[in-house]
Amino acid sequence: MAATTEHLDVAIIGAGLSGIGAAHRLLTECPGKSFALFEARDAIGGTWDLFRYPGARSDSDMFTLSYPWRPWTAPESIGDQRSILNYLQDTAEESGVTPHIRFATRMVSADFSTETSRWTLHLDTDDDDDGTTHRRTVTCSFLYACTGYYNYTEPYQPDLPGLEDFTGEVIHPQFWPAGFDYTGKRVVVVGSGATTITLVPAMADDAAHVTMLQRSPSYVVNVPRRDRFSDAARKILPAGPAHRVARARNVVYPLGFYQLCMKLPRVAKAYLRYQARGILKDEQQIRDHFTPTYNPWEQRVCAAPDRDFYRSLVSGKASVVTDRIDRFTAAGVRLASGRELAADVVVTATGLSLQSLGGANLSVDGVPVELGDSLIYRGVLVSGVPNFGYSLGYTNASWTLRSDLSARYVCRLLKHMDRNGHTVAVPVPTSGVARRPLLALSSNFMLRAVNVFPRQGSGTPWTLGANYLLDVPLVMLGKVSRQMAFNAVPGRGPAAQRKEVA
Template identity: 50%
Template structure:
């Protein structure tokens, strides 16, 4: 192991060195490890803060948690999804990630229960010095290349508005990100605050036993029903080898989702009418649909909310659930007082008010002793940072399955590392881009995204600084791109 000079290393314990250090053992991290270990001669390790693999799918344990992306695109291209449901429950997804890691020997490289707090690039050593903590003990890893696959959800806290007089509420108050294991809603009146994917997932699960569930929203969200069974996939899996069937179904679903997104953005008014007609098949009351399911924004300004098999709509139609569009004035002992003057009675209130976002897992970065403010950096190809050497980060698409973009990022990292090896280079750093318009990295108007936009890197308006939310274009572009463009290399 190479010795790191004491003047260059913070006062942590003695370091361990690998060629590539991956942060996070969720979908992105395990996929990155698979790509890396196919290349002989590279050492790697995966650092995971939780006690098992799965990332987001290990964190969220609320009732009914499931994917709103189909599993044939959310799964890995190298590991066919064999589950029965295309829209799978959270525990099945977590097991899929664990099984993939075990089957390919990746689990032997994962170090659990370690939180990465800081990483400093040493110019004199040409490597990253990475501080980790486990319990009360600190230790240091060093690596030639740092790949942060921690997503952008803050695992320590979800978003919680400052509700007035919430302490006066006499019932149970819960947040989905930290679901109480002892919470039983049987026979109780439940109010779920929020109208996003979490709320729409929770309500059908809670409505099975609750006396009634009310979704309280400030404003409507675009929603669409989708079957959780892909019958085309089932037919192909019966007729063809699993890997070939997986490739074909994956391609079908990619093309369908990208075409749907393009049509939605190109023809928003027609899309609105189509979504409304689809809703009326479940909820024939036009006035009710127009009041509670007609958003003020355009389709895909925010992520479309998928409702598996229309279960949420069916519960509303059957009277097991209802929707109230209003604002909270304050909490009272028996429930929630609304700005309209009405009062919602509740025994349990669930605050599905969104997630808190945090860039790069909240890791403090510095280069040569100088702290990096991520908001001052520009994202290079949506996966590296201007002025930061030998570091990549992984974020997925906002309009398609996360894994599609994550796998492209990992392919790029491998390609860049190959280039460094072939040319006997040690450092690759995106140059600061020339003057150009800078805009948010995540192109959604959702409140939870806008709250944290100022913390994230920005993107530019031209290649290689612009992020394209189109997998088909990116897949072709990444296959032929020049890794030297906009990059500074050093021996």
């Protein structure tokens, strides 16, 4: 007899920050739903299990990066990689999520059938016993992708002329070797983004010297590693209320800074220069290395806890060079200016490759889905793709703020479908909706991936919001059926004649 194909009410792809949160929401808000999390790697945590480079940490506060239902109890408001990973592992275990995770299981493709109103998932599972990969299928009524943005297997590596001639160690932060010893070595970190701003102070104490080699400057904002307001709240309130108070404060404060950058960029630039001047006390260095040509938050603003990045420069253990690479040599890097940087170790912090759905392919009735031709709906559903959610986080605030809203919206939608006897739900945009990139940043790694993700439209519900305070009522109280089709996919299959569009 042929084996029966397993069917789930909900399949969650990914067991990182978003997937664990989504599973918790299903358990608590839709307790009757059967579900599983399919995780391609062998461990919980996603990004926080992958990145192991020196100093790896959050670049937003942990009161908003952590989950609203489970307080962050560590003293630091900026969490290191190990602390965050432990938090996620403990949360999954205590929430009852861990037994639902299928590790070493990667979704290769998924096809939705308008005839059966089901997804068929094609999964590759690694067998630890014999090292082989087995293909199997699972069906589900709703597919929820919690895969994040990053390509975990292939980071971005630009053309670096002569890199093969360099005789020292070359490392990409995404694949940092366990136990790598750089003590007493000359290190050149190529890049100017958040990873570089983390690596430089983390390596400076042990390396002979760390040089940050950037093609162009980025903005750096100093943030406290510990939050005095939150410390005070913890002293006078129990853990739960203290966490909620700290979380509320840390929603408002970064949002205020972001709005300042958007509405008064000259004031924001002056503030960031003031911060740098207070530590570096070198106006020429600020002009040369910390004055970008763009406004703050047109690209991401890098966070430096307790001014550690600037302090490493003042100490003389690290330095910044702004120049272009001519080519690598056996002993280091020759720059366009003719200057040469000697190096024993080169760290190519040159950015990440972005991909959608962990590289899996989607189709509806066998017709491939091009996400770049679709529109995002309420920041979570995708136009023309039925019974499908895509968890996305904020780029200007903690990821979890947005991903938790998305998970709660999915639960609202599922309950609405159950109440009304719907088997299919798909967003349907009105004609003439303008299209623009999903991620409104001009960073190169974002621009390279503009066609990888759905687009934004113009106006609610076709935008990915950037203001948590405005998004909460829109997602949690907005009409679930607005510009949605139920019980059929418009234009597809014989059931299309029965479509109900609200």
